Amino acid sequence: MATETQTRTQPEVLTFSTLPPFPADIPTAPLHRLSLSKLRSESPESERLFSSCKDLGFFYLDLRQDDEGESLLKDADNLFNLAPKLFDLGRDELQKYDYKSQGSYMGYKRFGSAVVDEKGNLDRNEFYNIPKDDFLGISSKPFAHPQVLHDHNSLITSYMRTSHSLVVFILRHIENHLHLPAETVTSLHRQMQISGDQVRFVKSPPQPPSDMRTALGKHTDFGSITILFNRLGGLQILPPPSLTPAGQEPQWTYVKPLPGHCIVNLGDAMVKFTNGLLRSNIHRVVSPPGEQAKETRYSLVYFSRPEDEVILKRLEGSDVIPELRDGEKEEEVNSKEWIKLQAMRLRNVKEGMSDEDRKKLWQEAGRGT
Numbered sequence: 001m002a003t004e005t006q007t008r009t010q011p012e013v014l015t016f017s018t019l020p021p022f023p024a025d026i027p028t029a030p031l032h033r034l035s036l037s038k039l040r041s042e043s044p045e046s047e048r049l050f051s052s053c054k055d056l057g058f059f060y061l062d063l064r065q066d067d068e069g070e071s072l073l074k075d076a077d078n079l080f081n082l083a084p085k086l087f088d089l090g091r092d093e094l095q096k097y098d099y100k101s102q103g104s105y106m107g108y109k110r111f112g113s114a115v116v117d118e119k120g121n122l123d124r125n126e127f128y129n130i131p132k133d134d135f136l137g138i139s140s141k142p143f144a145h146p147q148v149l150h151d152h153n154s155l156i157t158s159y160m161r162t163s164h165s166l167v168v169f170i171l172r173h174i175e176n177h178l179h180l181p182a183e184t185v186t187s188l189h190r191q192m193q194i195s196g197d198q199v200r201f202v203k204s205p206p207q208p209p210s211d212m213r214t215a216l217g218k219h220t221d222f223g224s225i226t227i228l229f230n231r232l233g234g235l236q237i238l239p240p241p242s243l244t245p246a247g248q249e250p251q252w253t254y255v256k257p258l259p260g261h262c263i264v265n266l267g268d269a270m271v272k273f274t275n276g277l278l279r280s281n282i283h284r285v286v287s288p289p290g291e292q293a294k295e296t297r298y299s300l301v302y303f304s305r306p307e308d309e310v311i312l313k314r315l316e317g318s319d320v321i322p323e324l325r326d327g328e329k330e331e332e333v334n335s336k337e338w339i340k341l342q343a344m345r346l347r348n349v350k351e352g353m354s355d356e357d358r359k360k361l362w363q364e365a366g367r368g369t
């Protein structure tokens with residue numbers, strides 16, 4: 001009896017028990033499984049982290065058996081319960097929190113407002129970006145956000161603080177392997193300094209079986225480190241040629257969500273800091289596989305970015321980071337401008353825009369192959 005009760009009360013984040021299972025018979029992406037508790041003390045685990053950052057730029061992190069990890073799992077579980085309450089406000093109400101016209105990617109992005117492919121098709125997701133700085137109380141001009149988010153202020157801030165702390169922990173491992181002086185990278189990511197860090201809730205409803213499309217177009221993340229919680233499949237990565245069997249073309253491959261784990265991936269800022277040594281891998285979201293396609297898919301993301309004023313260029317002081325080529329000059333773009341440019345590029349879809357113009361948007365954003 002006792003065990004039965006225990007099983008039933010296991011949080012969803014550890015079981016995914018209410019959802020149809022990820023199909024057993026489809027190929028899945030070769031992400032390493034790392035353990036947060038091992039990373040705290042074991043150097044081979046840290047080596048594996050660094051290899052993952054170079055080879056694929058994606059890895060699983062097992063958060064169980066670690067105080068901070070378990071606190072993050074608990075917060076993530078509660079945030080998955082909050083997500084439907086936020087989106088239940090409805091698209092018209094949420095549209096009031098779309099700050100695109102003010103030049104910001106924070107707040108709401110409505111369903112079908114970004115181009116996802118070379119044909120000019122529109123996305124099949126809506127999302128809400130919650131700025132770290134508004135919730136930690138350091139924005140000089142915070143945006144208005146729905147009351148339901150303010151009602152869960154302590155949950156959201158706890159999740160932001162723990163995610164940020166995990167990001168700094170990962171960055172410390174990376175800077176160590178890069179042979180950089182301590183704090184070289186972490187000092188560019190101080191929690192209480194202004195940055196584009198955000199929590200994102202994404203919602204993708206089930207798609208008509210006869211008309212399945214990409215829900216979120218292929219992209220690399222723009223910032224430093226992304227912490228992602230998935231319960232349903234749908235996320236896919238395009239593995240690099242180095243991890244693709246000889247003679248085959250890289251294929252879009254599902255990342256299977258694992259209970260008790262988050263998915264960690266690196267963004268473009270880490271590529272710029274290391275002159276291409278670390279990898280920000282391309283990914284997208286499609287309909288969840290098999291029976292899972294009938295479910296509404298929510299995902300929860302923490303995006304970390306370098307502080308607003310940081311110039312995104314090769315870091316000095318490492319004998320591991322490759323040198324620039326002879327005569328090569330890097331563009332001097334700061335984190336704030338870079339992230340904004342990347343985030344807004346595909347969102348310039350206007351009411352009644354023609355197919356041709358939407359295709360052009362995709363090409364101009366540099367995502368056409």
Ligand SMILES: O=C(O)CCC(=O)C(=O)O
Nearest residue numbers: 202221230235285299301
């Ligand atoms: O929903 C997901 O699994 C991934 C979302 C994502 O890649 C993003 O929002 O940048």
Ligand SMILES: [Fe+2]
Nearest residue numbers: 219220221283
């Ligand atoms: Fe992403």
